[in-house]
Amino acid sequence: MEVNVEARRILAVSISKLYASRTQRGGLRLHRSLLLSLVMRSARDIYHSSRESEESTGAHSAPEEPMDTSSSPGEQTRLSEAQHEPQPALNSAELAPEEPDNADDCCDRDTTEDKENLSPVKQSRKRRGKASAAPDFLPSKRARLEPGEERYAAPLGSCRAGAGESLTTLSLNRVIPAF
Amino acid sequence: EGPSSSSSSSTVGIHRPALPMTGWEQVCRFLDPEPADLSMEEESDTRKINNSFLRDHNYATEADIISTVEFNSSGELLATGDKGGRVVVFQREQESKSQPQRRGEYNVYSTFQSHEPEFDYLKSLEIEEKINKIKWLPQQNAAYFLLSTNDKTVKLWKISERDKRPEGYNLKDEDGRIRDPSTITSLRVPVLQPMDLMVEATARRVFSNAHTYHINSISVNSDLQTFISTDDLRVNLWNLEITDRSFNIVDIKPANMEELTEVITSAEFHPQQCHTFAYSSSKGSIRLCDMRQAALCDKHCKYFEEPEDPSTRSFFSEIISSISDVKFSHNGRYLMTRDYLTVKVWDLQMENKPLETYQVHDYLRGKLCSLYENDCIFDKFECVWNGSDSVIMTGSYNNFFRMFDRNTKRDVTLEASRENSKPRAILKPRKVCVGGKRRKDEISVDSLDFSKKILHTTWHPHENIIAVAATNNLYIFQDKVN
Numbered sequence: 001m002e003v004n005v006e007a008r009r010i011l012a013v014s015i016s017k018l019y020a021s022r023t024q025r026g027g028l029r030l031h032r033s034l035l036l037s038l039v040m041r042s043a044r045d046i047y048h049s050s051r052e053s054e055e056s057t058g059a060h061s062a063p064e065e066p067m068d069t070s071s072s073p074g075e076q077t078r079l080s081e082a083q084h085e086p087q088p089a090l091n092s093a094e095l096a097p098e099e100p101d102n103a104d105d106c107c108d109r110d111t112t113e114d115k116e117n118l119s120p121v122k123q124s125r126k127r128r129g130k131a132s133a134a135p136d137f138l139p140s141k142r143a144r145l146e147p148g149e150e151r152y153a154a155p156l157g158s159c160r161a162g163a164g165e166s167l168t169t170l171s172l173n174r175v176i177p178a179f
Numbered sequence: 180e181g182p183s184s185s186s187s188s189s190t191v192g193i194h195r196p197a198l199p200m201t202g203w204e205q206v207c208r209f210l211d212p213e214p215a216d217l218s219m220e221e222e223s224d225t226r227k228i229n230n231s232f233l234r235d236h237n238y239a240t241e242a243d244i245i246s247t248v249e250f251n252s253s254g255e256l257l258a259t260g261d262k263g264g265r266v267v268v269f270q271r272e273q274e275s276k277s278q279p280q281r282r283g284e285y286n287v288y289s290t291f292q293s294h295e296p297e298f299d300y301l302k303s304l305e306i307e308e309k310i311n312k313i314k315w316l317p318q319q320n321a322a323y324f325l326l327s328t329n330d331k332t333v334k335l336w337k338i339s340e341r342d343k344r345p346e347g348y349n350l351k352d353e354d355g356r357i358r359d360p361s362t363i364t365s366l367r368v369p370v371l372q373p374m375d376l377m378v379e380a381t382a383r384r385v386f387s388n389a390h391t392y393h394i395n396s397i398s399v400n401s402d403l404q405t406f407i408s409t410d411d412l413r414v415n416l417w418n419l420e421i422t423d424r425s426f427n428i429v430d431i432k433p434a435n436m437e438e439l440t441e442v443i444t445s446a447e448f449h450p451q452q453c454h455t456f457a458y459s460s461s462k463g464s465i466r467l468c469d470m471r472q473a474a475l476c477d478k479h480c481k482y483f484e485e486p487e488d489p490s491t492r493s494f495f496s497e498i499i500s501s502i503s504d505v506k507f508s509h510n511g512r513y514l515m516t517r518d519y520l521t522v523k524v525w526d527l528q529m530e531n532k533p534l535e536t537y538q539v540h541d542y543l544r545g546k547l548c549s550l551y552e553n554d555c556i557f558d559k560f561e562c563v564w565n566g567s568d569s570v571i572m573t574g575s576y577n578n579f580f581r582m583f584d585r586n587t588k589r590d591v592t593l594e595a596s597r598e599n600s601k602p603r604a605i606l607k608p609r610k611v612c613v614g615g616k617r618r619k620d621e622i623s624v625d626s627l628d629f630s631k632k633i634l635h636t637t638w639h640p641h642e643n644i645i646a647v648a649a650t651n652n653l654y655i656f657q658d659k660v661n
Contacts, residue, residue: 006548010494013552026330027304030392030411031442031461031501032557038497039551046494 004054007047014040203593203606204659206644207284208652209269245648247635251315251323254639257285257646258325259653260310264294266327266380268338283644283657289338291380294329306331312397314406316419324383326406330393333408335384335419343371389415389425396445402453409446414458416470428476429458429468444559445505452511459516463487463500465525467514483514483525485532495547495556503559508568509640515571517562520544522573524585537583537590540575542613542624555629563638574633577622578649579609595633595647595654605659 014036021028021036242263249258257269270288297306307330316324322339347369351357392410399406407428408415414429429446433439446458454470466479487496499519506515513534514525520541523533539560543550550556555576562573574580575592583590592609612621635648643658 007494010548010551017554025305026307026309026393027299027302030439031395031444034439034442034461035498035501035557039494042494 004047004050007043007050010043011040011047014043203645203656204603205606206655206657208597208654209287240651243651245635245651245653246309246311247313248637248646248648248653249313249315249325250637250639250646251325252317252640254641254644256288256315256323257637257655258313258315258327259646259648260293260313260327261651262307262309264292264296264308264310264329266291266293266310266313266325266336268323268325268380285655289378289380291336293327293334293336293382294332297331311394314397314399316399317403319403326397326399328394328397328408331387331390333386333394333397333406333417334382335386336380337383338378338380341377341379342373342375344374345369346372384419384422386417386422386425389417395443396447398447398456400448400453401451405453407446407448407456409443409458411442414443414446414456414476426474428470428474430475430477444502447505447507450507450509450511457505457507457514459502459505461501462497463502463518465502465505465514465516467527481527481530483530483533485523491544493547495551498551498556499547504561506562506564508564509566510568513568515562515564517560517573519556519558519560522562522571522583524571535585537571537581539573539581540579540611542611546624550629553629555632558632558634560632560634561636563636565638565643566641572636572638572645574636574647576629576632577627578631578633579611580633580636580647593656595649595652595656596631597652603659606656 018033018036018040021032240263242261242265244262245259246262247258247260250256251258255271257271259267259269261267266289267287268289269285272284272286293310294308296308298304299306309329310327311330312326312328314326316326318324322337325336325338327334327336346353347367349358349363349366349369350360386408390408390410390413392412394408394410396409397406398409404420405416405418408417408425409429412430412432413427415425416428417425429443431441431443440462442461444459444461446456449455449457455467456470456476457465457467459465462484464482464484467481467483468476468478469480470476472478472480487500502516502518504515504517507513508515508524512527514527516523516525516533517539520539520543522537522539524535524537526534547556560574562571564571569586570582570584572580572582578595579592580595581590581592592611593606594609607620610618610621611627612618612623617623631650633647633649637646639645645656647654647656
C-alpha cells in the first residue's frame with residue numbers, strides 16, 4: 001500500500017536524520033528537531049492508521065495514492081483520521097535510551113509519571129505477533145556507550161528490533177526535551 | 180572568458196526608479212577558485228578576476244561559504260560573513276573623473292576574524308563560529324560600526340581608518356625601543372605624519388551569555404541605542420553600551436518542553452517606531468509587539484496568519500510554512516515573509532491574510548519528499564526589499580534568484596554563475612520548464628542543482644545594486660541603464 005510505504009520511508013529517513021543531528025557541530029538545533037518530530041508524527045500517524053485499517057478490513061487496503069501534495073480525498077480522510085486519534089498514542093512509552101546522557105541534564109521537564117503504564121485499554125491498541133514485528137527499516141544497532149555508562153533495561157516500546165510495539169509507541173515528544 | 184580586466188562597471192546613467200527587469204549587469208565578482216580538477220586555463224582566468232579576497236588554498240573550503248551579506252545604510256559598504264567566522268567588508272570605489280567607468284565597483288576594505296569556534300564545557304557542545312547575521316549601525320562619525328553574531332554571542336565591531344601616525348617621541352625611538360635617558364638632550368613634540376592607509380577593526384563590545392538556544396537574528400533599533408537578539412525561544416533587548424545585562428522581552432518557552440509546538444525564526448525592529456518589533460514563527464505566523472505595553476511582550480498586539488489551504492496538506496506542510504525571514508519595508512507599512520515556496524507581503528493593518536503572495540519555485544511542491552531526504556527543505560532563504568519598496572527579491576536553487584515587481588506584477592529569474600557571466604555582461608532571464616516540452620533555453624526541474632542555493636542577498640538602500648551570495652562566491656550586480 002503506497003501510503004503505508006511512503007509513511008514508513010519518511011519515518012525511516014526522519015529517524016536517521018534525528019540520530020545524525022546529535023553529532024552535528026553546534027549541537028542539536030531546536031527548530032530542526034521540532035520540524036523533524038512534526039513530520040515523524042504525521043508519518044507515524046498515517047502508518048498507524050493505515051495499519052489499523054488494514055487489519056480491520058483484512059483485505060488489501062484503500063486505493064493507493066502518492067503521498068505528496070496532490071490533493072486526494074482518500075488521503076485527506078486518512079490524515080484527518082490521524083489527527084483525531086487519541087492523544088495517548090503520543091504519550092505512551094519513551095524513546096529508546098539512545099538519546100545522549102547529557103540530554104537528560106539539559107532536559108527541562110519535571111519528572112512525570114511512568115507513561116508506559118497507562119490504562120490497559122490503551123495498551124491493547126498495541127499489536128502483537130508476527131504482523132507487528134519491528135519494521136525492518138528501524139535501526140537495529142544499539143547505542144554506543146560512553147566510557148562509564150551503563151546500559152539499563154529498555155523501557156517498553158524501545159526502538160530496538162524485536163520490540164513489536166516500537167513504531168506505535170514512539171514518543172516524539174521526547175525529541176524536544178533533549179535541550 | 181577572455182582575459183579580464185578586473186571587471187569594471189559600465190557608466191552609471193540616470194537612476195531609473197522603476198524596477199529594472201532586464202538589464203542587470205555584473206559589476207564584480209569575488210570568487211574562490213574552482214576545485215583543482217578543472218583545467219588550469221580556466222583557473223588562471225579566474226585568478227585574474229579575483230583580487231586580494233582570494234584565499235591561499237586551491238579548493239573551496241566550507242569555511243568560505245558566505246553565511247550573510249548586508250549593505251550599510253548608505254550603501255557605501257558591503258559586509259559579508261562566512262562559516263569560518265570571518266567578516267569581509269567591501270567599499271564602493273569613489274567616483275573619479277579619470278576613470279568614470281569604475282564607479283560602482285566594490286573592493287575589499289577590511290577583513291577580520293569576528294568569531295572563533297568555542298566549546299561549551301557544561302553542555303559538551305561546540306559553538307560554531309559561523310556568522311549568522313551582520314547588521315550595520317548608521318554612521319555617526321568617521322568610524323563604521325557593525326554588529327555580527329554567531330549562535331551565541333553578538334559583537335560590536337568598530338572599523339576605522341588610520342592614515343597618520345605620531346612620530347618623534349622623546350622617550351622611545353621609531354622602532355619603539357626605549358631610549359637611554361642620558362642620550363636625551365632636548366624635548367620635542369611628536370608630530371602626526373601621514374602613512375599608508377590602514378583599516379583596522381576592533382571589537383568594542385561583546386554581548387554574550389544571554390542565549391540558551393541558537394541566535395537566528397539581530398536587529399538595531401531606530402533609536403540607535405538598543406538592539407535585539409533572537410534565538411529559537413527568546414528575544415533579548417540590549418543597550419549597545421551595556422554588555423553585562425539584557426532584558427528578555429519575549430519568551431515562548433513552555434513550562435514543559437514536551438509541549439513545544441512553535442519556535443521563533445526571526446525578529447526585526449520597525450524601521451521608524453522604536454517601540455515596535457515583529458517576530459516570525461515556525462508555524463507561519465508573525466506577531467507584532469509593542470514594548471510600551473508591558474515589560475514582557477509575550478502578548479502580541481497584532482497577529483498575522485493565513486489559514487492553511489487544506490487541499491495542499493501533506494507530510495511536509497509544517498516545514499514549508501515555517502517562515503525563514505521577516506523584513507519590514509523601508510516605509511514601515513508592510514512586512515515581507517519568506518517561507519519555503521513563497522514570499523508574502525503583509526499590510527500591517529490587515530492581519531488575516533497577506534496583501535500579496537509570490538510563488539518563488541512552486542514546481543518544487545511535488546518534490547517535497549526528495550527535498551526532505553536531501554535536507555534542502557530545511558534551507559532558510561532570505562528576502563529583501565529594494566530602496567523604494569517596489570521590488571522584492573529572494574533566492575532559489577541552481578544559483579537562481581528571483582525578483583518581483585509589486586506594481587507591474589512582473590517577475591524575473593536570474594542566475595549568478597561564473598559560466599554565464601562575463602564582466603559587464605547582461606544577465607539573461609532564466610526559465611524553469613515545469614512540464615511538457617522543454618524549450619531550448621529552459622532548464623527542467625530535474626536538472627536543477629540543489630547544492631547551489633542562494634540563501635543570502637542584499638539590496639543597496641538607494642540604488643539598484645544587489646549583492647548575491649552563491650555558496651562561497653559573492654556577486655554584485657547593478658542596473659545597467661541604456
